[in-house]
Amino acid sequence: MLMRTDPFREFDRLAQHLMGSGTWSRPAPMPMDAYREGDTYVVAFDLPGVTPDAIDIDVDRNMLTVKAERRPTADGERIQMDLSERPLGVFSRRLALADTLDTEHITADYEAGVLTLRIPVAERAKPRKVAIRGATPQDKQLSG
Secondary structure, eight states: OOOOOOOTTHHHHHHHHHHHOOSSOOOOOEEEEEEETTTTEEEEEEOOTTTTEEEEEEEEEEEEEEEEEEEGGGGGSSSSSOOOSOEEEEEEEEEEEEBBBGGGGGGEEEETEEEEEEEEEEEEGGGOOOOSOOOOTTTSSOOO
């Protein structure tokens, strides 16, 4: 059987594994998407294999912090790992939120390994019509 080999693949995997595992003092980043859906900003974080109780979401003024920890399985001491490519440890992401977002009404859902935060646009930031006071159409007529 022919096998294609890459002599640097194992080195790359080892380097990624060493740098990808985070600690509480130096967490690893987590991938995310951010987009607007109508009057709501949506931020989705990939956190496969993380239990909901290992996720911490904090908002301090306009700074949003998401931390998560992927822990080893409970049977970790009884099994011998042959291959481990999924990093364990702490993952974190900090986002500065605009003043136009309503941080009091953020919702969070966790499904299929994806943490989804929905942040509504503040009422004061939504477009609105401004009524004009003053002259009526009759007052605008020229007298001559």
